[in-house]
Structures are given as structure tokens and as C-alpha cells.
Amino acid sequence: MKQKLRFWQAFSGMLVALLLIYIAYTYFAGRVSYDAFVIPLPQGGIGPAYGLTNTPFADNESKSDKEVVSEKVCLDVPYLSQEDVLPNGCEAASAIMLLRAQGVDVTVEQFLSEFLPQQPVIVQNRKRYGPDPAQAYAGDPTSETGGWGCYAPVITKALGEAVNDPSRALDLTGCPLESLCQDYIDAGIPVAVWATVGMEPVTKLDQWYAYESGESIFYPNTEHCLVLVGYDGENYYFNDPYESKGLTAYPKGIVRQRYHDLGMQAAVLLPADVSAE
Numbered sequence: 001m002k003q004k005l006r007f008w009q010a011f012s013g014m015l016v017a018l019l020l021i022y023i024a025y026t027y028f029a030g031r032v033s034y035d036a037f038v039i040p041l042p043q044g045g046i047g048p049a050y051g052l053t054n055t056p057f058a059d060n061e062s063k064s065d066k067e068v069v070s071e072k073v074c075l076d077v078p079y080l081s082q083e084d085v086l087p088n089g090c091e092a093a094s095a096i097m098l099l100r101a102q103g104v105d106v107t108v109e110q111f112l113s114e115f116l117p118q119q120p121v122i123v124q125n126r127k128r129y130g131p132d133p134a135q136a137y138a139g140d141p142t143s144e145t146g147g148w149g150c151y152a153p154v155i156t157k158a159l160g161e162a163v164n165d166p167s168r169a170l171d172l173t174g175c176p177l178e179s180l181c182q183d184y185i186d187a188g189i190p191v192a193v194w195a196t197v198g199m200e201p202v203t204k205l206d207q208w209y210a211y212e213s214g215e216s217i218f219y220p221n222t223e224h225c226l227v228l229v230g231y232d233g234e235n236y237y238f239n240d241p242y243e244s245k246g247l248t249a250y251p252k253g254i255v256r257q258r259y260h261d262l263g264m265q266a267a268v269l270l271p272a273d274v275s276a277e
């Protein structure tokens with residue numbers, strides 16, 4: 001009798017040990033570090049494979065742009081910092097600045113809940129899934145670590161919906177910075193542009209699979225959206241929402257490079273009395 005008892009005790013102990021090993025294995029095997037979804041930037045740059053720039057950068061500024069501008073042009077655009085409230089929401093902060101510049105009184109909460117499409121980024125079966133950033137914001141813009149961003153088509157659509165007039169919101173992707181200044185800044189209209197944080201180079205790409213298409217998305221780790229408000233002979237001026245930088249000047253050459261790196265993306269909201277024609 002005692003031998004049978006000892007046998008069953010040993011057998012049950014072995015089963016418990018195996019169960020614990022199985023639980024530990026499935027737990028740690030299912031855990032994937034953040035770095036598992038980050039890849040170094042390929043030697044050839046971001047490239048067309050990542051849905052961004054598809055031509056080598058060449059700073060082909062015009063002769064007139066090289067000349068020293070006698071007076072700085074700088075618009076007075078209401079500033080919004082993304083610090084605290086939108087730690088990963090530079091696109092939303094920039095969009096709200098464009099809206100407020102046209103007299104549209106919209107809160108951060110209202111813009112996020114009513115106008116900005118958002119989809120979560122999740123890990124399933126050791127793969128990460130998320131939206132196409134040209135269709136929705138990836139993650140949560142109010143999260144310190146769970147937000148990525150979106151591209152110009154998303155913000156353009158959100159701006160149109162916010163003013164209930166899609167014709168006033170224009171996706172200006174592909175438009176040179178000099179043209180943005182001549183056509184919009186000189187007319188008193190600020191422009192949201194996509195570049196990088198601090199105009200630093202892109203060094204890594206975040207990867208996930210798009211929900212609908214299953215295609216790989218490669219998102220630049222330093223992507224940043226800010227509002228172009230002015231220029232002079234040497235610099236472009238921005239309302240930079242990052243870390244409450246406020247009105248910030250960046251040298252023209254480096255801005256052109258980073259703007260190109262992010263696919264020359266830009267968006268604008270026209271005043272109610274200005275035609276898109």
C-alpha cells in the first residue's frame with residue numbers, strides 16, 4: 001500500500017513538473033521582444049520597397065532659392081505641443097494646428113475620437129500586425145510606447161472631415177518645399193510636412209504585416225510630422241510639436257533631405273474662401 005502511495009506521489013509530482021515546464025515554455029516562447037520587429041536601414045536607404053521615396057536625393061534648389069531672402073516670411077500659427085497629451089501623435093498635433101489656423105476650434109480628444117482613424121498594432125503567433133499607415137494611424141497616439149504614426153492621406157481625410165468639406169483638404173505629396181512656400185506659405189496658409197524628429201536620419205525601420213493585404217509594412221523609426229510656417233534664405237521654419245520645441249528653424253538642405261526620405265509627403269487645409277483650383 002505504501003509503495004503504491006509513493007508511486008502515485010512521484011507520478012503526480014512528475015506531472016506537475018511537466019505542466020510547469022510546458023507553461024513556462026509557452027509563456028516565454030510566445031514573448032517576442034520589441035527588437036524582433038525592428039530592422040536596420042538597408043544600405044541603399046529607405047527605397048521604394050518601403051512605400052516611401054523611390055528616387056535618389058538630389059538637392060536641386062532653384063537659383064532664386066539660393067539667393068538670400070531679404071525678409072523672413074513666418075506665419076503666426078497657434079502652437080500645440082504633443083508633449084504629455086500626444087507623446088506619439090505628431091500627426092494629430094500638426095493637423096490640429098492647421099485646423100486652428102483656419103479658425104476651427106477642435107480639441108485633441110475630439111480630433112482623435114471623431115476624425116482620426118486608428119487601428120491597434122498587435123502581436124499574434126510571433127508576428128506583428130497593424131494597419132497600412134496610409135489608411136489609419138498605427139497604434140495609440142496617446143501612448144508612450146504603443147503608437148507609431150500615419151501618412152499624409154490619413155491626415156488629409158481627417159482634415160476634410162473636421163471641416164465637413166473634403167475639397168478644402170489637399171494631399172500635396174510630391175510637391176517640392178520651394179513650391180509649398182510659394183503657393184501656400186506666401187498666401188498665409190501653413191502646411192503639414194513629413195520629415196524626421198530633429199531632422200535626424202532614419203536608422204531603423206519598424207516592421208509589421210498589414211491587416212488587410214498581409215504585406216509587410218516598414219515604418220521609419222524617426223518619422224515626424226510638423227507644420228511648415230515660414231522660410232528665409234537659410235532656413236525653413238516650423239511649428240514643431242515635439243518636446244514643446246515651438247517655432248524652430250532647420251537648415252534648408254537637411255530639411256529637403258528628410259522631406260525626401262519620407263516620400264515628400266505634405267497636407268494642407270485651405271481657408272473656407274479659397275478654392276482648390
